[in-house]
Amino acid sequence: MRVLSLIGACATLLAVPAVASAQGQKFAFVNSQAILASAPGRADAEAQFEKDMTSVRAQMTKLQDSLNALNEQFAKEEVSLSPAAKEARLKTLREKESTWQQQAQKLQEQAQTRQEELMAPIMENVRKVLDDVRAEGGYSFIFDVAAGAFIVAADKNLDITDRVLAKLRLSAPKAAAPKPAGPAAAPAGLSTKKPPTA
Secondary structure, X not given: OOHHHHHHHOOOOOOOOOOOOOOOOOEEEEOHHHHHHHOOOHHHHHHHHHHHHHHHHHHHHHHXXXXXXXXXXXXXXXXXXXXXXXXXXXXXXXXXXXXXXXXXXXXXHHHHHXXXXXXXXXXXXXXXXXXXHHHHHOOOEEEEHHHOOOOOOOOHHHEOHHHHHHHHHHHOOOOOOOOOOOOXXXXXXXXXXXXXXO
């Protein structure tokens, strides 16, 4: 699963009716792959996803190893089994394989859900920024050239990817500055004591 599988969802892509008049309408385009690749928080979300997937991958490996061991054991014993015993073992192997596939599918669905959870705030921010840029620029439509919009040629001046990225960086939550531990020290050379009076 890759985070970039969500790229198509990050751009506001509106279909233009074939008979729509272009008079008074402004158009622009973005490259959602570039936007998502540089979106604030994406690297952290990917790192968290990879961390979360460690246990999922371990479970998948364990299931696969268990199935492989059963298949190897059957292959070694197959020649000495009676036809009835052989059929029974094959049935057991098929059932185990079916169970493994169901568990693998469930783990993959959990991984996809977790990826979507981690990316949701980022995607929401991208959508908000795209809508803000569209409104600020007075654009009727913003197309996504990375989503297969079949744009074969376009004026580079209509590319607002950099503007969207700049606004995304500004809209990213700022990290809180670390608070100093304990009371603040007085600057060197200053004393809080009053000078003695004569």
